[in-house]
Amino acid sequence: MPGLQEFRTGDTPQPDIVILTHKLARDYDMGGEVVRALRGVSLQIRKNEYVAVMGPSGSGKSTLMNLVGCLDTPSAGEYWLNGLKVSDLSDDELARIRNKEIGFVFQTFNLLPRATSLHNVELPLIYAGVAAPDRRRRAARALERVGLSDRMAHKPNELSGGQRQRVAIARALVNEPSILLADEPTGNLDSATSAELMGVFADLHRQGQTIVMVTHEHDIAAHAARVVTLRDGLIATDRRQAA
Amino acid sequence: MHFAEAVRLAFQTIRAQKLKSVFSAVGVFIGVAFLIGAWSIVNGMNVYMTEKFAGTLIGVNTFHLRRRPNFTPNVSDSTWRAWRRRPRISFEDADAVSNGITIPVITAWWSEDRGDVEYGSKKAKQVSLQGATERYFDIRNIRIEQGRAFTPQEARGGATVLVMGHDLADKLFEGRDPLGKSVRIHGIPYRVIGVAERRGNLLGISLDKFVIAPAVSPIQREVNPPGVIDALMVKASSEVEMREAMGQVEGIMRSRRHLRPQQDDNFVLETSEGVLDFWGKINRILLAVGPGLVLIALVVGGIVIMNIMLMAVAERTREIGIRKSLGARRRDILRQFLAESATLAAIGAVLGVATGIGLSVALNAATPLPASVSPVSIVLGVLLGAGVGIVAGVYPASRAARLDPIVALRHE
Ligand SMILES: Nc1ncnc2c1ncn2[C@@H]1O[C@H](COP(=O)(O)OP(=O)(O)O)[C@@H](O)[C@H]1O
Ligand SMILES: [Mg+2]
Numbered sequence: 001m002p003g004l005q006e007f008r009t010g011d012t013p014q015p016d017i018v019i020l021t022h023k024l025a026r027d028y029d030m031g032g033e034v035v036r037a038l039r040g041v042s043l044q045i046r047k048n049e050y051v052a053v054m055g056p057s058g059s060g061k062s063t064l065m066n067l068v069g070c071l072d073t074p075s076a077g078e079y080w081l082n083g084l085k086v087s088d089l090s091d092d093e094l095a096r097i098r099n100k101e102i103g104f105v106f107q108t109f110n111l112l113p114r115a116t117s118l119h120n121v122e123l124p125l126i127y128a129g130v131a132a133p134d135r136r137r138r139a140a141r142a143l144e145r146v147g148l149s150d151r152m153a154h155k156p157n158e159l160s161g162g163q164r165q166r167v168a169i170a171r172a173l174v175n176e177p178s179i180l181l182a183d184e185p186t187g188n189l190d191s192a193t194s195a196e197l198m199g200v201f202a203d204l205h206r207q208g209q210t211i212v213m214v215t216h217e218h219d220i221a222a223h224a225a226r227v228v229t230l231r232d233g234l235i236a237t238d239r240r241q242a243a
Numbered sequence: 244m245h246f247a248e249a250v251r252l253a254f255q256t257i258r259a260q261k262l263k264s265v266f267s268a269v270g271v272f273i274g275v276a277f278l279i280g281a282w283s284i285v286n287g288m289n290v291y292m293t294e295k296f297a298g299t300l301i302g303v304n305t306f307h308l309r310r311r312p313n314f315t316p317n318v319s320d321s322t323w324r325a326w327r328r329r330p331r332i333s334f335e336d337a338d339a340v341s342n343g344i345t346i347p348v349i350t351a352w353w354s355e356d357r358g359d360v361e362y363g364s365k366k367a368k369q370v371s372l373q374g375a376t377e378r379y380f381d382i383r384n385i386r387i388e389q390g391r392a393f394t395p396q397e398a399r400g401g402a403t404v405l406v407m408g409h410d411l412a413d414k415l416f417e418g419r420d421p422l423g424k425s426v427r428i429h430g431i432p433y434r435v436i437g438v439a440e441r442r443g444n445l446l447g448i449s450l451d452k453f454v455i456a457p458a459v460s461p462i463q464r465e466v467n468p469p470g471v472i473d474a475l476m477v478k479a480s481s482e483v484e485m486r487e488a489m490g491q492v493e494g495i496m497r498s499r500r501h502l503r504p505q506q507d508d509n510f511v512l513e514t515s516e517g518v519l520d521f522w523g524k525i526n527r528i529l530l531a532v533g534p535g536l537v538l539i540a541l542v543v544g545g546i547v548i549m550n551i552m553l554m555a556v557a558e559r560t561r562e563i564g565i566r567k568s569l570g571a572r573r574r575d576i577l578r579q580f581l582a583e584s585a586t587l588a589a590i591g592a593v594l595g596v597a598t599g600i601g602l603s604v605a606l607n608a609a610t611p612l613p614a615s616v617s618p619v620s621i622v623l624g625v626l627l628g629a630g631v632g633i634v635a636g637v638y639p640a641s642r643a644a645r646l647d648p649i650v651a652l653r654h655e
Contacts, residue, residue, distance in 0.1 A: 071568055071648045092572045099570020110565045110652065114259055126248060127570040171569070 004044050013080045018178055018210050019045040019068060024077035024087075025233075026063050037063040039233040040077065045179075045212065050205045052224035053214045059230040061214045065183045068212065069104050070094045082178055099127050103172025103180045107187035109164045111156040111171075117143060118152040121171045128175060142170040146200060162193035169200060173209075180204065182213040186220055198223045249582035256555075256583055257590070267551035268591030270544020271631055275592045275624040278537045279599020279616060284606065285529050287615035292522040301515040302382055304485045307353075307474040308332060308340060308492055312511050329509045331471040336499060340475055343495040346488045347480065351379035352458040354466040354473040360407075360454060361427045362415040370411055371453035372428065374462045374472070379455065380406075382478045390422045390437035393457055401459035406437035408451035428454070431461045447610070474513075485514070541627060544591065545635040552584050552639035563643050564651025573644040580643050584636025585629050592628020596621050 005014060013020040021043045028035040038060045045051055053061050066072040067079060070086060073094075079087040086097060098104075111120045121139040130138070143152055146166040156164050165185060172180055182201075186194035194217075202223060205211055215221050222241075229237040257264045301307065311326035318326075334352075341350040354374045360367045373379075377398040380387070385406075393404050405426070412421045412435075425432045433456060442450035456462040458472065467473065477492065479485035489512050496510050556563070563576055571579075600621075603614040 066649055069568075071652075092574075095567065095570050095572040098568060104568055106652070110561075110568070112562055112565060123566065124569045127566075127572070127575060129245070175570075 007042065007044065009078070013044070013083055015083070016047050017044050017080070018047050018049075018082060019043065019212070020078075020080040021064075021068070022078040022080075024064070024067060024079055025075050026060075026067060026072065027075045037233055038067070038074075041230075041233070041235055043228065043235065043238075045210065047178075048205070048208050048210055049226060050201075050211045050224045051213070051226045051228060052221035053212065053228050053230065054216060054218075054221050055230035055236070057216070060233040061230055062183055063233075064230065065181055065212070065214055068179075069102050069181045070097045071104075095127075099124055100175055101178045103169075103175070103177040105165070105168050105172050105180065105182040105185045107184040109156070109161075109168045109188070111164060111167055113156050116153050116155055117148060117159070117167045117170075120156070120167055121174050124171065124175045139170075139174055142174040143167070145173065146170045160193075161189050162196060165189065165193075165197055166200065169197075169204075173204070178210060180209055180211045182211070184214050184216070186215065186217070194220065246578065246582070249578045250586060252579055253583040253586040257587060263551060264587055264590070267548050268544075268587050268594070270540055270547045271588045271591035271628045272544075272595045272598070274537050274540030274544055274631075275595025275628050276598040276602065277540060277595075278533075278624050278627070279596055279620050280602040280606070280614075281529065281533050281537075282620040283599070283603035283614040283616040284612055285526060285533070286617045286620075287603075287607075287613040288522070289526065290615060291613040292519060301513065301518060302384065302476070302478060303515070304480065304482055305382055305476060305478040305514070306485060306489055306492075307476050307513045308336075308496070309474045309511050309513055312513055313474075330500070331468070332473070332475060332510065333471050335470075336496065337472060337475045339499060340477075340492050340495050344477070344488050344491050346484050346491065348484070348488050349378045349381060349478050350376075351382050351476045352376045352472045352474075353379055353476055354458065354463065354471075356466040358428060358465050360411065360415065362424065365415050367411055367414050367452070369452075371408075372462060372465050373453055373455045374458040374460065374466050375455050376458050378478075379476065382476050385442075385455075386440040387437045388440040390435070392437055398457045399459070401457050401461070403431065403433045403456070403460055404436045405433045405454045405456040405462075406439055407435060407455075408439050408449075408453040409441040410449050410451035411453065412438045414452075426454075428456075428462065429465060433460075433462075489514075537627075541631050544588070545631040548584050548588055548632060548635040549639060551587075552580060552636055553642070555583070556580065556639045556643040559643075560646065560651050560654040563646050564648050564654065567646070567648035568652060576646075577640045577644040580640035581633060581636045584640070585632035588632025588635070589625065589629045591632075592625045595628065596624050599624065 007022050021041050023040040023042055024038055025040050026038040028037055055061050067074055074087055118139050121142050122135050125135040143149055146169050148166050186197055221227050226240050310329050310331050337352055356372050357369050358372045360370045377395050380392045392406055397404055421435045421438055424435050444450055477488055479488050600616050603616050606612050606614040
C-alpha cells in the first residue's frame with residue numbers, strides 16, 4: 001500500500017494505524033487434519049478508512065474478521081489494535097476490547113430475540129458498567145442515529161430485516177468503538193434494503209468511522225474506498241478505488 | 244455487570260419461562276415447606292410438652308408409685324409381659340409408703356378407668372372415672388368452682404359423693420345446678436358435691452370430662468380389682484425433697500416385696516421427667532428423620548435445578564455468544580446464570596416458607612397438634628434454598644462462562 005511503512009516483527013505500528021496484522025495465521029484442528037484458514041495475512045488499516053474484504057467462500061474472510069474483532073485468537077502472527085498488541089491478551093482483556101473498541105455487525109443480526117431494540121442496544125453499555133439512566137439515553141441516541149427512534153420498544157420479530165440490521169448497527173456504535181466490523185451485513189437483505197444500509201455506512205464513514213466490511217458482492221464492495229481480496233487464506237490483491 | 248443487574252435479568256428470564264421455572268423450583272419448594280412445617284410441629288410440641296403436658300399429667304415435684312410406667316414409648320413384648328406379671332400396688336402398700344416417708348409430703352391414692360355416668364335419662368359415655376383420696380385435689384391442682392371437694396372423713400368412709408369436671412356437668416345438667424343431684428354409675432347413685440374449674444384440653448382430649456369419687460367408695464369396683472390402686476401420688480415441696488422421698492419409697496417398697504439387692508424393682512416411680520423422656524424419644528426420631536428428608540428434597544431440588552440450568556445454557560448458547568461478542572466477560576456470564584439459579588431456588592424457598600407457615604397454621608386449626616413456626620427455621624429455609632440454587636448453578640454457569648464466543652455464536 002502506498003504511504004504505509006513495511007512492518008517487521010519487533011516494530012510498533014505508526015500512530016494513525018488502527019488495525020495492523022503481521023503474518024497473521026489461524027489453523028483449525030479438525031481431528032488430526034489441520035485446516036489453514038489464514039496463512040499469514042499482513043494488513044494495515046488507517047483511521048477513517050472504509051475497507052471491503054472480498055474473496056470466494058472459504059477464503060478466510062470471516063476468520064480474519066473474527067481475529068480483528070477479538071472474538072478469536074491467532075495461531076501465529078501479530079495483531080495490533082490502536083498501537084496495543086492484542087494477539088496475546090487474556091480472555092477478560094479481549095472481552096474489554098470487544099466491549100470498548102469494536103462494533104461488530106453480523107450477517108444474521110445476532111439480536112437477543114426476547115429483548116426490545118432499546119435493550120439490545122443497551123447490552124454493550126451494561127457490560128461497560130454504565131448506569132441505567134445514562135445507558136438508556138445513549139442507547140436511544142444510537143437508535144436515533146440509524147433512524148429507528150420510533151422502534152425502540154419493538155422486539156426483533158416485530159421488525160423487518162433492514163430494521164433489525166439497523167438495530168445491530170446502533171448496538172455496534174453505542175460504545176463509540178474505534179472500528180466497525182461487518183461480516184456480510186447485507187447477506188440476508190434484499191437489494192433495495194442493502195442499498196439503504198450502504199447509505200447508513202457511507203454516512204458513518206463520512207462522520208469519521210473506520211469501517212471494515214466483508215462482502216462477496218461487487219456492487220456492495222464498490223461503496224468502499226479500498227478493497228482487499230483474500231484467496232486461500234492469503235491476501236491476493238489490495239487496492240484503492242474511487243468510492 | 245453488577246449483581247443487581249444480574250438479578251434483574253434473572254427475574255426477566257424466569258418470568259419469560261414461568262412453567263419451566265415453577266417446575267424447577269418444586270424440589271426446593273417441597274424441601275423448605277417440609278422443613279418449616281415439620282419444625283413447627285416439633286417446636287410446638289416441645290413447648291407444649293415441657294410447659295403443659297408433663298405438668299398436667301403428673302404435676303410439679305410429684306411422683307407416682309405404679310406397677311409399671313404409664314407413659315412409655317414402644318416397649319418390647321417381653322418387657323410388657325414382665326410388667327404384667329408384677330404385683331399391683333395394694334392399699335397396704337400405699338398406707339405403708341405414706342406412713343413410712345419422713346420427708347414432709349402429701350400423698351393421694353388414685354385409680355382410673357372409663358365408664359358411663361347417668362343422670363335421669365341422660366347418659367355420658369367414656370367418662371374418666373377416678374377413685375382418689377382427698378389430697379388428690381391439691382396434688383393435681385384441681386380447683387373447685389362450685390361446691391366443695393370431699394373431706395378426709397368422706398374419703399376414708401367411702402361416701403358415695405363425687406366431684407365432676409366442667410364438660411361433664413354441662414353435658415348432664417345443661418346449665419342447671421348440679422350440686423346435690425344424684426348421678427348413677429353402674430346403677431349406684433352418687434351425690435354431686437362439687438364441679439371443678441375448667442382445665443381445657445390436652446392434644447384434643449377434654450380434661451373436663453371426669454368424676455372423682457373417694458377411692459374406697461363403690462367406684463373402686465369400676466376402676467380396679469379389690470384392694471389395689473393404679474398409683475400412689477406423692478408431692479414434695481421441692482425437687483430435692485422429691486428425690487429424697489423417692490429414695491425412701493423405693494426402700495420401703497423393696498423391703499415390702501422382699502427384693503434381694505441384685506433384683507430389679509418390680510414397681511416404678513414415675514416423674515414428669517419420665518413423660519418428657521418419652522417425648523424426647525419421639526423428638527429424637529423426628530430430629531433424625533426430618534433433616535434426612537429435607538436433605539433428600541433439597542438434593543433432588545438441586546439436581547433438578549442443575550439440569551434445568553444445563554438445558555438453559557444449551558438453549559441459550561447463541562445468547563451467550565452474543566453477550567460475549569459485546570464484551571461480557573466470563574464472570575459476567577457466570578454471574579448471570581448463578582443469579583438465575585439462585586433466584587429460582589430462592590423463589591421456591593420463599594414459597595416453601597409461606598406454605599410451611601400455612602401448613603403450620605392449618606395444622607393448628609384443624610388438629611390438636613400445637614404447631615408453632617420457629618423463626619430460625621425460616622432463616623434456615625431461605626438460606627438453604629438459595630444455597631442449593633447457587634451450588635446447583637455453579638456447574639452449568641461455569642460451562643456457560645467457558646463457552647468460546649465464536650462457537651457459541653455459530654450455534655443454531
Ligand atoms: N471453526 C472452524 N473449524 C474448522 N474449520 C473452520 C472453522 N471456521 C472456518 N473454518 C474453515 O476455515 C476456512 C475459512 O473459513 P471462513 O473464514 O469462514 O471463510 P469465508 O468467511 O471467507 O467464507 C474454511 O475452509 C472453513 O471451512
Ligand atoms: Mg464468511
